[in-house]
């Protein structure tokens with residue numbers, strides 16, 4: 001049986017970055033991805049400025065910049081009574097941008113390949129067992145099983161790795177998201193719109209000169225009404241296609257245990273309203289790569305402790321804003337109260353936004369993965 005140092009399951013941002021850094025540090029890496037890239041994915045497509053330093057460390061920031069994207073100079077909050085509030089976003093080379101996941105994720109996966117990762121696309125992980133201290137993995141491909149010393153679950157919010165290991169948390173009745181790329185309305189401007197609606201909310205961001213990313217989030221019983229609103233508001237045709245995903249939230253997993261690491265959404269899902277998921281995916285992928293190396297070449301127990309601590313520190317001081325945003329979008333009453341408060345205290349809304357959309361230079365402490 002062929003044995004790799006690391007098997008990464010999932011080739012989204014978390015998995016590709018983890019594989020790229022693992023391979024760059026000399027480990028043998030296989031990455032299993034269910035889809036064939038390029039592929040779209042349900043996402044608002046917004047890249048938090050804190051992604052830039054990680055893309056720089058991977059040596060692909062310039063490649064990302066030259067892709068078609070939308071510049072996001074401000075965020076516009078709109079409440080159910082159509083009152084608008086505007087908060088400016090950082091400008092310059094660390095600005096927030098919106099970029100289609102088909103393009104962005106392909107660059108990351110390609111980078112993992114360039115560093116020597118063996119990428120196997122269009123196959124799905126189907127079984128995991130422990131065998132002689134390594135993981136024995138089988139996939140939907142009718143080839144022999146293969147092994148890995150360290151297993152990385154990077155397979156998103158409905159993680160198969162977590163499910164096969166009996167770790168996937170029970171998912172409560174949750175909300176559902178719909179997403180589409182539609183024609184960019186004239187004069188939309190360089191803004192991301194976060195619009196509260198009866199029964200949910202909508203996020204809108206231009207991803208290039210001709211397309212708008214449109215997301216709708218709501219409970220299953222209100223999602224059709226939201227779709228109807230979007231169809232009328234944006235004058236969409238009856239043939240408009242939508243992608244969908246659920247759940248929007250679930251409990252977090254302990255991100256590390258003996259020879260298993262969880263990264264990105266597989267470890268923790270955050271409310272998408274704040275547009276941070278890709279940053280957490282990239283950063284946890286980077287931290288997990290350092291942990292995988294330590295598991296193989298150093299002290300495995302220490303690696304588990306370090307990764308768990310660094311993973312928690314990554315969310316430190318910012319989860320409460322995400323929880324506040326979630327409460328505001330789930331409870332229309334609270335949403336209205338917070339919106340009214342923000343109308344009369346615009347500085348506070350600016351402060352909260354800047355805590356999420358942080359300019360990387362403004363941050364004093366940044367954990368850098370050790371290689």
Ligand SMILES: Cc1cc2nc3c(=O)[nH]c(=O)nc-3n(C[C@H](O)[C@H](O)[C@H](O)COP(=O)(O)OP(=O)(O)OC[C@H]3O[C@@H](n4cnc5c(N)ncnc54)[C@H](O)[C@@H]3O)c2cc1C
Nearest residue numbers: 010012013014034044046125156160264265272276277278
């Ligand atoms: C409505 C919505 C809007 C959002 N908007 C934003 C935003 O604007 N900005 C932002 O930063 N974040 C946003 N997010 C969050 C962001 O999309 C995620 O946090 C991010 O995609 C997580 O990356 P990941 O690599 O962990 O997982 P994913 O991107 O989900 O990648 C997981 C990969 O694993 C593969 N996979 C799954 N199962 C298997 C299997 N069994 N075998 C092999 N492969 C498998 C999948 O095909 C996929 O490619 C949004 C999320 C939602 C739902």
